[in-house]
Amino acid sequence: MTTTGSTADGPPRLEVAGLTVTFGGLTALDDVGFTVADGETVALIGPNGAGKTTVFNAVCGLVRTRRGEVRVGGEPAPPSATGLLRAGVSRTLQGLGLFDRLTVLENVLVPLSGTRLTGDHLAAAHEVLAALGLGAVAAVRAGALPYPERKRVALARALVTRPRLLLLDEPAGGLGAADIDQLARTVRTVADGGCAVLLVEHHVDFVTDVADRVVVLDLGRVIACGTPGEVRRDPAVEEAYLGVPAGEVRP
Amino acid sequence: MERLVFLLSTGLARGAVLALFALSLVIVYRAARAVNFAQAAMAVVPVYVALAVTSAGGSFWLGLAVALAVGALLGAVVERGLLRLVPQETPLPGIIVAVGLVMVLQAGLAMVFGPDHRPVHAPFSQRPFDVGGVSVLSPYDLFVLVVAAVVMGGLALLFSRTSLGLRLRAAAFAPETSRLLGVRVPRMVTLGWMLSSATAALAALLLVPTGLGLDPHAADVLFVNAFAAAVVGGLDSPVGALVAGLAVGVLVTLVTGYASAAAAPLAVLVLLTAVLLVRPHGLFATREARTA
Numbered sequence: 236m237t238t239t240g241s242t243a244d245g246p247p248r249l250e251v252a253g254l255t256v257t258f259g260g261l262t263a264l265d266d267v268g269f270t271v272a273d274g275e276t277v278a279l280i281g282p283n284g285a286g287k288t289t290v291f292n293a294v295c296g297l298v299r300t301r302r303g304e305v306r307v308g309g310e311p312a313p314p315s316a317t318g319l320l321r322a323g324v325s326r327t328l329q330g331l332g333l334f335d336r337l338t339v340l341e342n343v344l345v346p347l348s349g350t351r352l353t354g355d356h357l358a359a360a361h362e363v364l365a366a367l368g369l370g371a372v373a374a375v376r377a378g379a380l381p382y383p384e385r386k387r388v389a390l391a392r393a394l395v396t397r398p399r400l401l402l403l404d405e406p407a408g409g410l411g412a413a414d415i416d417q418l419a420r421t422v423r424t425v426a427d428g429g430c431a432v433l434l435v436e437h438h439v440d441f442v443t444d445v446a447d448r449v450v451v452l453d454l455g456r457v458i459a460c461g462t463p464g465e466v467r468r469d470p471a472v473e474e475a476y477l478g479v480p481a482g483e484v485r486p
Numbered sequence: 487m488e489r490l491v492f493l494l495s496t497g498l499a500r501g502a503v504l505a506l507f508a509l510s511l512v513i514v515y516r517a518a519r520a521v522n523f524a525q526a527a528m529a530v531v532p533v534y535v536a537l538a539v540t541s542a543g544g545s546f547w548l549g550l551a552v553a554l555a556v557g558a559l560l561g562a563v564v565e566r567g568l569l570r571l572v573p574q575e576t577p578l579p580g581i582i583v584a585v586g587l588v589m590v591l592q593a594g595l596a597m598v599f600g601p602d603h604r605p606v607h608a609p610f611s612q613r614p615f616d617v618g619g620v621s622v623l624s625p626y627d628l629f630v631l632v633v634a635a636v637v638m639g640g641l642a643l644l645f646s647r648t649s650l651g652l653r654l655r656a657a658a659f660a661p662e663t664s665r666l667l668g669v670r671v672p673r674m675v676t677l678g679w680m681l682s683s684a685t686a687a688l689a690a691l692l693l694v695p696t697g698l699g700l701d702p703h704a705a706d707v708l709f710v711n712a713f714a715a716a717v718v719g720g721l722d723s724p725v726g727a728l729v730a731g732l733a734v735g736v737l738v739t740l741v742t743g744y745a746s747a748a749a750a751p752l753a754v755l756v757l758l759t760a761v762l763l764v765r766p767h768g769l770f771a772t773r774e775a776r777t778a
């Protein structure tokens with residue numbers, strides 16, 4: 236099943252088509268297809284084990300795909316981490332994946348450190364830290380920060396390379412209402428800047444708030460897609476989340 | 487009193503060499519999460535080469551440069567050609583391979599260069615300065631202190647102020663995450679080994695003129711004391727290696743001077759045990775475990 240977003244001129248930033256991934260006998264993804272256009276925010280939702288993280292891993296070349304393809308900006312997705320960075324792809328990890336012993340600034344500089352660090356790099360790092368309200372803790376060890384700030388450091392590290400495609404794995408997980416509001420503003424700003432955003436999230440209000448379209452995965456298949464409103468009313472979605480009161484999608 | 491001043495100052499120079507060697511163990515421990523038990527044997531190979539260069543008419547400085555280069559090269563060869571091929575899930579296979587490497591290197595050196603002590607002359611006088619009737623450091627001790635300070639300062643700058651240093655630290659702390667962020671982790675591990683082996687070679691080169699001379703086992707005691715210092719310092723702390731290296735150097739020199747050389751290893755063991763009883767992870771260890 237393939238869903239296509241607003242066709243802008245040129246190829247979509249991310250195009251996933253017929254993607255099938257198996258782990259031994261388990262089919263984690265089965266013929267998954269969707270696109271994300273520049274400036275668009277797409278949410279990937281579905282119960283635990285639906286295959287959301289596996290989609291991210293397939294886009295980043297971390298799992299072997301059995302069938303199907305992933306294209307970034309019309310080109311086959313580069314298989315290496317450096318190739319992806321060059322193609323403008325950034326992701327956050329489902330855990331935090333911070334370097335606890337490095338400072339906040341150093342954490343954010345790691346993706347830029349492939350070449351000699353210039354003043355421009357430092358300026359970009361400080362700019363993104365300031366934008367996320369982390370300017371005051373730039374010199375603090377990341378491991379010493381409270382969880383919501385650590386979460387923002389992970390986001391800053393993904394944004395510092397000025398990505399064209401941003402993959403966020405559960406960005407609102409573990410955050411309180413105020414932090415989620417701030418996160419939503421950040422995501423909207425990033426998308427308004429022309430970046431394509433694909434995010435995995437359980438938090439329904441957040442998804443409704445930021446997503447232009449929602450793709451629902453269940454057992455590795457796309458069972459529904461559309462605007463947040465359309466998806467909420469879709470009977471197949473209620474079925475997948477059986478027993479969950481309407482309006483509250485659970486992990 | 488005069489004797490104490492002399493022993494303290496000499497101890498600092500010995501400690502500087504120990505600190506360098508302990509630092510080399512810390513660097514490789516950070517990069518590979520393994521203690522390199524072959525460090526002593528690996529460190530004397532470049533010293534033999536340097537001595538060959540010097541006795542073939544090269545200057546001491548050329549020998550020094552060659553030792554650093556050969557040390558770095560040997561580190562790369564051992565990591566790429568040997569330890570990378572060993573299963574890493576548990577430390578034991580790596581240790582066994584390292585012990586085997588020690589035997590091969592020491593036997594090989596004895597076969598090529600002969601098993602005897604070769605006298606090594608210091609590039610500067612080893613007669614202590616006389617300051618107001620009190621003998622203190624020799625010019626060679628001063629040289630050792632300066633070289634150790636310059637190298638440690640340089641390494642500190644490399645690790646804390648350069649993008650390569652950032653990649654080296656990131657890869658050491660969280661290899662999997664680093665890889666996802668575009669850091670070439672295997673290359674960082676190799677570079678860590680190269681830096682470590684070159685530093686250890688320098689320490690061994692500085693050591694031999696003050697000891698019995700060069701033989702395949704010339705750095706064995708240095709390794710034991712430096713390993714103790716590295717553990718006291720926390721094993722992955724460069725500052726710990728520096729402080730504990732200097733402390734062990736002074737301790738060994740004082741005990742040797744006031745009691746006997748035979749009592750020195752015992753003193754080091756007592757220090758090690760005492761520190762580990764109070765702080766099981768060493769003095770400067772950071773508590774967090776390494777993240778994935």
Ligand SMILES: Nc1ncnc2c1ncn2[C@@H]1O[C@H](COP(=O)(O)OP(=O)(O)O)[C@@H](O)[C@H]1O
Nearest residue numbers: 258261263281282283284285286287288289290
């Ligand atoms: N590396 C892997 N090896 C084996 N099975 C995996 C692997 N990664 C994911 N899976 C399985 O694939 C399915 C989808 O997992 P995942 O993509 O993590 O789900 P989600 O992120 O939607 O919760 C699950 O059944 C999971 O157990």
Ligand SMILES: [Mg+2]
Nearest residue numbers: 287288289329
């Ligand atoms: Mg997941």
